[in-house]
Amino acid sequence: MSIKKISQKEAYKNETDAVKGWYYQLPDVDDGRSVIYAEVTGDHGQRKVGDKPRIYYIIAGKGEFIINEEFTMGMPGDVIVIPPHATYSYRATESILKVLMVMDLIDLTKLRKNK
Numbered sequence: 001m002s003i004k005k006i007s008q009k010e011a012y013k014n015e016t017d018a019v020k021g022w023y024y025q026l027p028d029v030d031d032g033r034s035v036i037y038a039e040v041t042g043d044h045g046q047r048k049v050g051d052k053p054r055i056y057y058i059i060a061g062k063g064e065f066i067i068n069e070e071f072t073m074g075m076p077g078d079v080i081v082i083p084p085h086a087t088y089s090y091r092a093t094e095s096i097l098k099v100l101m102v103m104d105l106i107d108l109t110k111l112r113k114n115k
Contacts, residue, residue: 004026004028004029006024006025006026008022010024011023011024011037012025012108014108014111017042018040018041018042018043018044018045018091018092019038019039019040019041019042019044020038020039020041021036021037021038021039022036022037022038023035023036023106023108023111024036024037025105025106025108026105027105030052031105032104032105033102033103033104033105034101034102034103034104034105034106035100035101035102036100036101036102036103036106037098037099037100037101038098038099038100038101039096039097039098040061040063040090040091040092040096040097040098040099041092041095041096041097042091042092043089043090043091044089044090044091045089046087046088046089047087047088047089048085048086048087049082049083049084049085049086049087049088049103050084050085050104051084051085051104052084052103052104053081053082053083053084054081054082054088054101054102054103054104055079055080055081055082055101055102055103056074056079056080056081056082056090056099056100056101057078057079057099057100057101058074058075058076058077058078058079058080058097058098058099059076059098059099059100060076060096060097060098061076061092061093061094061095061096061097061098062074062075062076062092062093062094062097063090063091063092063093063097063099064090064091064093065080065082065088065089065090066088066089066090067080067082067083067086067087067088068083068086068087068088073093074090074097074099
């Protein structure tokens with residue numbers, strides 16, 4: 001595989017009331033992966049993980065994560081791994097939570113938008 005670079009201009013931007021994100025699509029990596037930079041200002045909402053874990057790196061801010069009914073706090077420098085098939089949610093507990101996520105390739109047509 002050759003070097004792949006995606007600029008922020010090429011990333012897909014999506015914004016809801018609580019999350020502003022840039023989606024970098026990597027269909028040829030590990031059977032398809034998305035790398036997402038997100039700025040979270042509220043409740044992300046509940047999600048269900050697919051066959052691969054979701055990995056969150058906390059860049060700035062603090063957030064509460066509930067994973068399969070277990071609670072943990074995320075702070076700058078923390079990595080939080082959501083296991084396959086888990087149900088989870090998270091929210092910012094400060095004005096803004098900045099995270100970098102690695103997950104299964106996301107279907108961009110199914111993203112919720114309201115801005």
